[in-house]
Amino acid sequence: MKAPQNGRGSNDVSHGCENRRLSGRLLAKSVPYAKASDGMTVVSARPSEWVRPVTSKEPASAIIEIDRVSQVFQTSARRDHVALSDISLTIEERAFVSILGPSGCGKSTLLYIVGGFVTPTSGAAKMKGQAITGPGPDRGPVFQEFALFPWKTVLGNVMYGPRQQGVRATEAEAQSLALIEMVGLKGYENFYPKELSGGMKQRVALARTLAYHPEVLLMDEPFGALDAHTRTRLQNDLLNIWERDRKTVLFVTHSVDEAVFLSDKVVMMSKSPGRIREVIDIDLPRPRRRSELLLDPRYQKYVVDIERMFDESDEAGIAS
């Protein structure tokens, strides 16, 4: 594993947290959970020494290779529905890649194939040169539906992965507590998922996945079920977390803003059959701050250009 620029072990989450007083200020224990909104700041200020200069373009190596993948589903009417048609895509290590497209374009299916949850009808996906045959802890999913274990507390959920990996209970608990603090849920360790709001649930889901140190994060419209306000909070927090160890992220979304704001690269997909339409590099400086970026003409141009491209394809679709 490559040493990250900041000189810390990329997995050493607990250590990282000690130095950054992250979430204390909004998580006074006296706040009853029902009143706590999602407006919790994860990282209030980011010390500048953590910021990796954008200019350092290391030679990128491929971590995920998708090779001519097609996925055909049989619908009830005995007609085949081509969800994905001949998709080839390479994702580089440490890249934040978004897959953007209208609903029904098979973008989630593509993610599930990389996750090993779905086997493609033809073609293959590889992780570090190895064919993907099933789910594994090197690829951690975060689902729109959160998919938290309802019978486990926040801590129990986050500890699940490390315990499965054979980490000793005390150690797993210490790591998990640090992660819970990092995602801004200190004080909620013993709450059950049902007692949390949507945004908080998604924070737990993210912590649960980070807890087993996946090399790639697979995010399936993770903020799709959240209200607009919570959504932007979580986008900011996700970027802040990501800046620390820059895991590879594959992020599925149907929101153009979200994709441009977060990603290094946006993969635009078109519908029926699901195909890659365009891959766009987002050349915006990091670390990104929402307040600055929204005013940045380059950001605006990306958003407008991508939206225009989708509009054109829609019109073409209507015409045909």
Next chain:
Amino acid sequence: MSRLLSANVLLGIAPIALIIALWQGLVSFGFAPAVLLPPPGFVFGRLLQQLATWTFQQEIAATLIRLFAGFAIAVVLGVSIGIAAAASPAINAVVRPIVRVLAPLPKVALYPALLLLLGFGHGSKVTLVAADALFPILLSTYYGASTVEQKLIWSAMAAGTPRTQILFRVVLPAAMPSILTGCRIGLVISCIVVFLAEMITSTDGLGHALVTAARTFQAVDMFVPLITISLLGLILNALLGALRSYLLRGFPEA
């Protein structure tokens, strides 16, 4: 809120109180002879008196042993078959038609056959209880296990759970609400069936106490076992309810 609650409680007690009042009225105004319909006070007095006697306690014990044995067998079989049927298409293909045939079958009709095969002792009654309580538990386990959210399983698999453990670590706990609903139905059925089996043929137990009283036309002693089984049912139901809310403390619907 609490006033509303107590109003509802009062409202709920009303029909029970009305029935007892009607009962008392029928006796006091001479519409029903006390031989056929003993006054409620007399019945409850008799109940308390009986509960203190060793012989009646033994009858309760006999009933409870059969009830628990049958119910336990039904839970173990029902949960394991239900989970297995949900997990394996092959087992499902076999279990499904058999359950379809056996579930609507009136199990009481099997009782004579059980008597012939297993004798008149505990065996036949326990088996009948198990057979009757099995299907609701099996069906709701199967239902719960086959509707576990796919992404829950995926999340666990991605965290490194081997396929063999998914069943115990994800499917079983996720199906727990449904399993416990089945158990609740199964428990009430166990109460009913054990009593009936004892009524049809037995030498002890609450059902037998009722039949003995009926033979000698002791109306009071007929009410006592009936009220006892109703109370037992309520107590067991409440215990299971407490267990349920403890086990399902994380689930939204509980």
Next chain:
Amino acid sequence: MISPAALIRRAAPVLACIGLLVVWQVASLVLKNDSFPTAVEAIRAIPDILGDKEALLNILASLRRMALGFCVAVLIAIPLGLLMGRSRSVAAFFNPLLMVIYPVPKAALMPIIMLWLGVGDITKTLVIFLGVSLPVIYHSFEGAKAVEEKMLWSGAAMGLSPAQRLVRIVLPAALPEILTGCRTGLVLALITMITSEMIARQSGAGNILFNALDMGQYDTVFAMIIIVGAMGIFLDTIFERVRARLVRWSEPQFDLPLSFS
């Protein structure tokens, strides 16, 4: 056109029946117990029972009581359940009473009711009525409770009176759940019928069963079990067909019955 897979799926219950009979046959041959006739012997005894005019009349009388008890129960239980589901106070009024009655075996009331009303049809029908009512009330209650409030608001906005809303909106919306209750009730009616006859021992299918047991006619016992079992499966299948037709619009439900005695 039916594909082979679909054909197997349709035939599966029949195959299961045959499988169970084969298991029985083998078991009885292995056990070689005098009181455990083989499946073939039991099936051979069926025509004797059905040919006996008195036995047939007995069984038909049982079925008539069952049908009557079931129909009356359904007619009373559905409106009660729906009212309970839509009105908190009605629910609060009846719930505790029903909870007390629930674990009491309805057939166990036989001896007491016999004391008052004799051993006649009324007693047995009353017991069947009691047995069927509870699950139907319970399911109607649950069904009515789950009806979406906004659907009722729309109804009220269209000018439906509360009674009209109950009949036109709550009843159809709760129908799938109500029919599930009726299905359970139907199997229960059969069970209560047999149990009550086993306890009263005067006439009916349950009586034939135990008389044969007392007289050591074991093949008749087992033949009666087959007849009663077939009645249960037959009634359940018929009802399921009707149910599926009535609530075609609803989500495909769990297709196995949750029966109990």
